[in-house]
Amino acid sequence: MTDPDRPRLQQHTFKRNAHINYFRRCLRALPTAAQSSDSNRVTAAYFCLSALDLLDALETTPEQRSGWVEWIWSLQSPSGGFRGSPFMTTSNEKTSPPHLPSTYTALLSLAILRAPLDRLNISGLIGLLRSCQAPDGSIIGDSSGVDIPQACSFVERCQVSLLNPPHADKKTWEGAYASRPGVVEAQGGTTYCSVAALSLLNHTATAGDATLRWLVGRQLGGFQGRPSKLQDVCYSFWCGAAISSPLGGFGKEPEDYPDPFHSYLALAALSLSHSQAELKPLDARWNVSVGTRTWLVTEIARIK
Amino acid sequence: MVEVGAYIPLGQRGVWSDVKPIAQDDGPNPIVPIMYSEEYRDAMDYFRAIAASGEKSERALELTETIIRLNPAHYTVWQYRMSTLLELKKDLEEELQLMNEFAVENLKSYQVWHHRLLLLTHISPQDPSSEIDYIHQALLPDPKNYHTWAYLHWLYSHFSTLGRVTDKQWKYEQRWCEEMLRVDGRNNSAWGWRWFLRVARPGAAASQADGVKEELNYTLEAIHLIPHNISAWNYLRGLLKHLKLPLTPLLPAILPYTARPSAQIPEVPSTFEFPLPSDPLPNDTPLPVPLALEYLGDSLIEQNQTIEAGEVFGELSMEYDRMRTGYWEFRRRECVEE
Numbered sequence: 001m002t003d004p005d006r007p008r009l010q011q012h013t014f015k016r017n018a019h020i021n022y023f024r025r026c027l028r029a030l031p032t033a034a035q036s037s038d039s040n041r042v043t044a045a046y047f048c049l050s051a052l053d054l055l056d057a058l059e060t061t062p063e064q065r066s067g068w069v070e071w072i073w074s075l076q077s078p079s080g081g082f083r084g085s086p087f088m089t090t091s092n093e094k095t096s097p098p099h100l101p102s103t104y105t106a107l108l109s110l111a112i113l114r115a116p117l118d119r120l121n122i123s124g125l126i127g128l129l130r131s132c133q134a135p136d137g138s139i140i141g142d143s144s145g146v147d148i149p150q151a152c153s154f155v156e157r158c159q160v161s162l163l164n165p166p167h168a169d170k171k172t173w174e175g176a177y178a179s180r181p182g183v184v185e186a187q188g189g190t191t192y193c194s195v196a197a198l199s200l201l202n203h204t205a206t207a208g209d210a211t212l213r214w215l216v217g218r219q220l221g222g223f224q225g226r227p228s229k230l231q232d233v234c235y236s237f238w239c240g241a242a243i244s245s246p247l248g249g250f251g252k253e254p255e256d257y258p259d260p261f262h263s264y265l266a267l268a269a270l271s272l273s274h275s276q277a278e279l280k281p282l283d284a285r286w287n288v289s290v291g292t293r294t295w296l297v298t299e300i301a302r303i304k
Numbered sequence: 305m306v307e308v309g310a311y312i313p314l315g316q317r318g319v320w321s322d323v324k325p326i327a328q329d330d331g332p333n334p335i336v337p338i339m340y341s342e343e344y345r346d347a348m349d350y351f352r353a354i355a356a357s358g359e360k361s362e363r364a365l366e367l368t369e370t371i372i373r374l375n376p377a378h379y380t381v382w383q384y385r386m387s388t389l390l391e392l393k394k395d396l397e398e399e400l401q402l403m404n405e406f407a408v409e410n411l412k413s414y415q416v417w418h419h420r421l422l423l424l425t426h427i428s429p430q431d432p433s434s435e436i437d438y439i440h441q442a443l444l445p446d447p448k449n450y451h452t453w454a455y456l457h458w459l460y461s462h463f464s465t466l467g468r469v470t471d472k473q474w475k476y477e478q479r480w481c482e483e484m485l486r487v488d489g490r491n492n493s494a495w496g497w498r499w500f501l502r503v504a505r506p507g508a509a510a511s512q513a514d515g516v517k518e519e520l521n522y523t524l525e526a527i528h529l530i531p532h533n534i535s536a537w538n539y540l541r542g543l544l545k546h547l548k549l550p551l552t553p554l555l556p557a558i559l560p561y562t563a564r565p566s567a568q569i570p571e572v573p574s575t576f577e578f579p580l581p582s583d584p585l586p587n588d589t590p591l592p593v594p595l596a597l598e599y600l601g602d603s604l605i606e607q608n609q610t611i612e613a614g615e616v617f618g619e620l621s622m623e624y625d626r627m628r629t630g631y632w633e634f635r636r637r638e639c640v641e642e
Contacts (some may be wrong), residue, residue, distance in 0.1 A: 030338045036377045045335040067333025090356035173499045173542035184496030216631040227534045228490040
């Protein structure tokens with residue numbers, strides 16, 4: 001029976017092979033439409049690699065793996081931290097500064113590929129983190145002052161607990177979190193970042209009463225990012241993760257074409273909901289498989 | 305002969321003949337390589353070259369415009385453009401005009417708004433009202449755009465700190481916000497803006513007693529207009545929490561939405577001075593309103609009637625808000641196990 005209220009492309013089975021093929025295809029090439037992600041390619045790579053990790057389908061040849069690892073290391077800036085892609089690498093060092101969100105996704109990608117981290121410039125990385133904290137405690141994306149709201153989650157992810165962002169200032173009248181102190185409306189993504197960051201700083205913390213109330217209120221079936229907005233599959237992860245402690249890939253909405261960002265976050269959300277036995281368990285605070293998180297923690301302890 | 309409309313590489317245009325382009329070095333094993341358009345690849349090759357030499361020039365400005373039209377998220381190019389504008393002492397009003405066009409085409413690009421913020425910081429007008437009017441216009445086609453609202457917040461915060469926002473302007477802004485909420489009472493961004501104007505900003509009205517009353521009235525009337533409006537309920541709860549006021553005194557205005565048998569609803573005390581729902585309620589309001597049941601439950605906890613509160617959460621879990629059944633069960637158990 002056809003339900004007239006149901007969008008046409010909706011599917012109810014989990015097409016594991018189609019998803020695997022989708023992410024492998026993205027690793028080989030992204031279409032021209034992805035040009036707007038040119039400066040953040042390592043993040044697109046992380047979405048694909050982490051998805052294949054969750055799908056337990058990351059088998060590659062040793063040559064392929066070491067080639068990818070070398071590409072990621074080529075992004076490490078001599079002064080510490082990673083760039084988003086080789087898009088500005090020239091003989092003039094000043095043209096390609098490191099970038100905070102890219103540093104986070106580069107590190108996780110190396111961990112997924114189980115690459116030893118001996119080449120990691122730890123003191124440079126800590127210097128970068130310090131230089132990116134604004135006077136009000138919020139985190140900016142790079143030393144040029146270009147703000148990337150999501151970056152707030154990054155700091156503690158790297159196991160740097162020396163910074164203590166006053167996240168309470170980002171809490172809005174609704175009981176959830178906005179992108180910057182004073183900004184007037186909370187949002188699912190920024191709330192995830194704040195809850196994950198607080199949770200990593202203080203291992204006993206989870207979403208507080210008011211925040212939990214706001215987060216569960218976002219579910220309409222799937223999740224929306226703000227009250228009275230449409231559902232978007234990526235918020236199944238952002239909201240779902242903050243609460244818990246015919247093509248491959250997923251689109252933003254039932255009839256959209258897939259992209260790595262929404263595809264990966266949809267898989268991550270499915271892993272969190274434990275509804276797919278075929279997926280590895282996810283660590284919601286790090287946004288990477290539990291196995292990869294464990295490996296990374298051990299590896300960081302080894303090289304420190 | 306050149307085919308009409310075909311792309312002419314920069315190297316074949318006289319103005320770039322002295323520059324040696326720098327190709328991207330993606331190594332032998334790139335991950336997620338992008339199939340760039342010819343125009344983008346070419347422009348980036350020249351951009352790398354001028355960035356490496358530090359050239360700040362008219363042609364550099366043109367090149368950055370070409371690239372951000374192809375990739376408006378290109379933060380490095382935006383930054384280079386800004387420093388070039390300043391170094392060449394360009395007319396920043398003209399740049400603002402260009403940004404008006406960009407804002408319409410790229411409402412969701414964070415960088416477009418950040419560039420605009422830097423421009424306004426440098427231009428620093430004595431009276432920011434024309435910029436405010438422009439932003440009001442920009443919100444019309446996309447009234448929930450997060451970047452635009454964050455920018456409007458920055459405008460008021462920045463220029464009020466400089467002492468350039470008059471009382472008249474604040475009043476005008478409040479009327480504009482009320483108009484936004486009249487057009488769409490469910491616009492959560494506009495509710496957030498009201499919070500800033502009425503509660504959060506220095507000198508806001510809700511810091512005085514009559515301001516508090518006005519604010520509670522406004523919110524209750526919004527609930528009576530759209531009883532299932534989650535933004536209005538959240539605003540009410542946020543207001544009470546912020547002002548450290550109890551929920552219970554407002555119950556007479558809430559209880560009709562809980563669809564309790566009339567025997568369980570006490571008469572409205574004659575001293576009650578807040579707006580009440582219409583009696584009877586409009587036929588098209590599905591009852592009970594789960595948000596009203598939640599309010600009742602929390603009010604019962606406030607009155608130490610936890611058993612009764614648990615029953616209300618139980619109803620939400622089993623019957624009236626099945627989507628969140630786990631959450632309401634969690635709240636019910638909290639009441640019963642205490």
